[in-house]
Amino acid sequence: MQVCLACALALGASAPAYAAYPDKPIKLIIPYPPGGATDVIGRIVALKLGEELNQQIVVDNRGGAGGNIGAEAAARSAPDGYTLLMGALTSHATIVTLEKGKLRYNLVKDFAPVMVVGSVPLVVVVNPQLPVKTLKELIAYGQANPDKLNFASSGPGAPQRLGGEIIRKDANIRMQHVAYKGSGPAMTDLVGGQVNMMVETVPAALQFIQAGKLRALAVTMPQRISMLPDVPSAPEAGMPSLDVASTFGVLAPAGTPEPIVTRLNEALAKLVQSPEVKELLLKQGVYAAPPTTPAQSAERISAEVARWEKLIHEANIKAEE
Structure with missing residues (x-):
């Protein structure tokens, strides 16, 4: 009985922290300079996700090194849901192979994918x-x-x-x-x-x-x-294998509590199904993606990494080209 009471107290103590999320502004790192596709999409997501969560989302452009500087900064951030990455997932997935041994973060292990939001x-x-x-x-x-x-x-x-x-x-x-x-x-x-x-x-x-x-x-x-x-x-x-798009999604640092990832996922699911957001994205050439769970999003990223690794090796593509 005492053990059960302790468990209940522990659960009760942790619940308010997740229930209150977010209770302060969230930072969305965009790993490219202002003006590019990732930046434009990120600003639409920041505005509308902020409205959905009733909290300000601050855009932080950290360009450089093909997106690696911003991605590394996000990966090393506290896993509390207050720092997110607006990822250019196709580009990040190819960098895994092209920059192998040089990256200071792991796309698959160091992030908790929230949702794939769209593709060009x-x-x-x-x-x-x-x-x-x-x-x-x-x-x-x-x-x-x-x-x-x-x-x-x-x-x-x-x-x-x-x-x-x-x-x-x-x-x-x-x-x-x-x-x-x-x-x-x-x-x-x-x-x-x-x-x-x-x-x-x-x-x-x-x-x-x-x-x-x-x-x-x-x-x-x-x-x-x-x-x-x-x-x-x-x-x-006549070429069904020619299935490639520039895909974008929101990632959180690995270790972000599941209830927070779920909260963000549910909010993003509403956005990508919203006619207003779909129209805003389409004006930028982006097709909103169907809602996916965090697990489905993680599977997609892993599949992208594996697919492009195979092609990069077969075509002998080098990072310095």
Whole structure:
């Protein structure tokens, strides 16, 4: 009886701390400078999550080292629910392999995933002077003309690079990769004809597609998307393996109490189902993700790490490229 009473008292003592969460402002670390996709998405999440939790969420931009500085800071923070990370999950997942042995945090072990909140789809685009109008024609052209195709990307671990490598590997095409320091310069050269193909995020490519300066062959999603309704999905275009997006999610430091992670997860689930938030994200080219549990989110991140590790090794992608 005394043991049960002690247990009840202990539970009673701990319950108010979780019940009161959050009772002070929460910091959301964005591991990139202001203005980029992660920052824009993070600020929408910070505003609307703050309203849902009835507490201020302060954005803390900590750019540098490809997102590693901010991610490490979040991983080393107190696991109390008052420091979170707005993660660019696809990029973080590739860095695990590209920067192996150099990272001072572990994406899988040092975080408690809260929820995947959204993704930015990519689209295969070519310069209109290239004599192809479909993905199948692009593959046929590449196979018939070894080394005549090249593809641009914005960095070794970027989803753009991964998409290009999937096409090169699965279609067995000999084509040259051309590395750029960012999507802007890559798109400029693609439109100008210095390179002839790229797998780029839809928001970055959309204006060029609409202006007829680039030709869209397929979106890298299992189904068509509202921003490019006339462009076939990758499976429709004949390459179901071309399933890659720039994915974003909220992570807490490992060891954050389960009731707090659950509270955050439930709040985020409301957001990603809210028509207002869906519209705000879509204006930035982001499709809100279906709600997932923390466990499901963790499984997805682990699967991303494993998938991209395999591709990086097969394509011999190096961090310094």
